[in-house]
Amino acid sequence: MRRLVVYMLLVLFALLCLVPIAWLVASAFKANADFHVYPVVPPVDRLTLANFTSLFTQMPFLRFMMNSFFVAGATVILQLFFSSLGGFALAKYDFAGKKAVMGVMLATMMIPGPVLLAPMYELIYHMGLIDSHLGLIVPGMVNVFGMFLFRQSMLSVPDEMLQAARIDGCNEFQIFWHVVMPVSRPIVGAFCLIAFMGTWNSFLWPQIILQSSDRFTLPIGLNQMIGVYEADYGAMMAGTLLAVLPVVVLFFLLQKEFIAGLTKGAVKG
Amino acid sequence: MPLRTARTAPYLFLAPFVLSFLIFGAYPIIRSVMLSFYITSGPEAQHFVGLDNYLHLLQDPDFWTAVRNTATFALGSVLLQLPLSLGLALLLNRADIRGRNVFRFIFFSPNLMGLVFSALLFMLILAPRFGLLNAALHALFGLPSTTRWLSTPSLVMPALIMVALWLYTGFNMVYFLAALQAVDGELYEAATIDGAGRWAQFWHVTLPGIRPVLIFVVVLSTIGSFQLFELAFLLLGNSSGPDQAGLTIVMYLYQNGFLGGDLGYAAAIGWTLALMVLLLALVQLRITGTGKEAR
Numbered sequence A: 001m002r003r004l005v006v007y008m009l010l011v012l013f014a015l016l017c018l019v020p021i022a023w024l025v026a027s028a029f030k031a032n033a034d035f036h037v038y039p040v041v042p043p044v045d046r047l048t049l050a051n052f053t054s055l056f057t058q059m060p061f062l063r064f065m066m067n068s069f070f071v072a073g074a075t076v077i078l079q080l081f082f083s084s085l086g087g088f089a090l091a092k093y094d095f096a097g098k099k100a101v102m103g104v105m106l107a108t109m110m111i112p113g114p115v116l117l118a119p120m121y122e123l124i125y126h127m128g129l130i131d132s133h134l135g136l137i138v139p140g141m142v143n144v145f146g147m148f149l150f151r152q153s154m155l156s157v158p159d160e161m162l163q164a165a166r167i168d169g170c171n172e173f174q175i176f177w178h179v180v181m182p183v184s185r186p187i188v189g190a191f192c193l194i195a196f197m198g199t200w201n202s203f204l205w206p207q208i209i210l211q212s213s214d215r216f217t218l219p220i221g222l223n224q225m226i227g228v229y230e231a232d233y234g235a236m237m238a239g240t241l242l243a244v245l246p247v248v249v250l251f252f253l254l255q256k257e258f259i260a261g262l263t264k265g266a267v268k269g
Numbered sequence B: 001m002p003l004r005t006a007r008t009a010p011y012l013f014l015a016p017f018v019l020s021f022l023i024f025g026a027y028p029i030i031r032s033v034m035l036s037f038y039i040t041s042g043p044e045a046q047h048f049v050g051l052d053n054y055l056h057l058l059q060d061p062d063f064w065t066a067v068r069n070t071a072t073f074a075l076g077s078v079l080l081q082l083p084l085s086l087g088l089a090l091l092l093n094r095a096d097i098r099g100r101n102v103f104r105f106i107f108f109s110p111n112l113m114g115l116v117f118s119a120l121l122f123m124l125i126l127a128p129r130f131g132l133l134n135a136a137l138h139a140l141f142g143l144p145s146t147t148r149w150l151s152t153p154s155l156v157m158p159a160l161i162m163v164a165l166w167l168y169t170g171f172n173m174v175y176f177l178a179a180l181q182a183v184d185g186e187l188y189e190a191a192t193i194d195g196a197g198r199w200a201q202f203w204h205v206t207l208p209g210i211r212p213v214l215i216f217v218v219v220l221s222t223i224g225s226f227q228l229f230e231l232a233f234l235l236l237g238n239s240s241g242p243d244q245a246g247l248t249i250v251m252y253l254y255q256n257g258f259l260g261g262d263l264g265y266a267a268a269i270g271w272t273l274a275l276m277v278l279l280l281a282l283v284q285l286r287i288t289g290t291g292k293e294a295r
Helices: A002-028 A050-057 A061-092 A098-109 A113-126 A144-154 A159-167 A172-183 A185-200 A204-209 A218-228 A233-268 B002-035 B052-058 B061-093 B100-125 B132-141 B153-181 B185-193 B198-226 B230-236 B249-259 B263-289
Strands: B038-041 B045-048
Touching (some): A002 B061, A002 B100, A002 B132, A002 B153, A050 A233, A061 A233, A098 A144, A098 B002, A144 B002, A172 A185, A172 B002, A204 B230, A204 B249, A218 A233, A233 B100, B002 B038, B038 B052, B038 B263, B052 B263, B061 B100, B153 B230, B230 B249
């Protein structure tokens, strides 16, 4: 009896989570005229692909998507390389200044991001990168959280393994690349997903930096579309649905690693 | 030879990270402090005013509106989200529940949408007449389907809190569930033998067991809520809603710095926000830290 109540509560909440998403999917296939007629789901024979067609033929949606992929891809690769290499150095070597480096980085993690908006804008302006994708990618290279994530996970790589590779004639970078990175695959997966989601969904900074519509990323582009193509609800929902898909696909590929990576830092707390 | 490379190697490995950190992490922080002492008009024209930005901020009614709105949002979200997240985690953690991973995935799924795309979706869900929310409230409770959630001042914050609730409850639940699963089962057995009821077990075994995660989530949720921007901006636009009902601190920073061009004032708003967040976190740590150390 009690168990039944528990299940009912769980199912109720599951519905609350899923219904908006289901509505998004339904609306993506809903003709604009039907929004006012069928607030929930229209009959199956009224569903249409017109929204998707107009996204690609009448709106620069494909352009936004390519821009987003380029910016997110470049940012994730740069972050991955810098953070993992730095995390490796902090995890597996003793050297003068190590404590200081870690202390300073931890301290800056406490400062909320919005503090940096004004000086960062000034900096990017002087670098001549306003309204460019580089203006998004370059300041996005640094991921302090990611570096600590890698350090934490690489601490558990046994020193004997590194020593053995050294005896086999590997130089230090080869050790990192051929020994440590392969055994860190789960954390690499988790990091890539977290970093990708962060960049893919990034809004405030691109909103400040980007001005020309042919450089817009998806969040900026879709939001702008609302103003330009007012009342084209169907296309908006179709665009939102397509914009979310890459994250969903990546999540299914990496979900095991992701949940582990998400909770790792916390449980250690 | 290998020893020498091993000595220089860590510096070489850290160099790219530290270099970019110095330029895009450390320098902007220092520069931000300096900027907050200037009135600027875009990045070129700057005029030193000392502490005037901060003094002006303290008397700026719009800033206090933003603080009030943001605090309302933070309080509302934390007080609703976290108990709900913990409750769901407790339900899912029961031994007799099947399909735990499926439920966990479903509860987490709004998070995959991300903040921005969820905001775009809820723009239509909250719309009067054809929005899902009004349609549901009308069908279930007979409420009017014309409620204008985003243009009625008193409804703006509840609407934002509701979207955040949808978005983050499952996310926090993942943390709580992981923490609950890490609590030593023997402690519960011992408690049962000692005759502790459900409530006593929750109070004396569960809560102390998940305390680090609980504090982590409370502090992080508060910090995150105080930086509310995207949700309000996307749903309400530049104008920050009717009667500025959706004006948040970061939105005010954005308006001043990037629509008005005063980077100095924006920096001052940023540091004031940083100070508020820091104080709140310290208070929370103090309250939770001195609580129950005894086991």
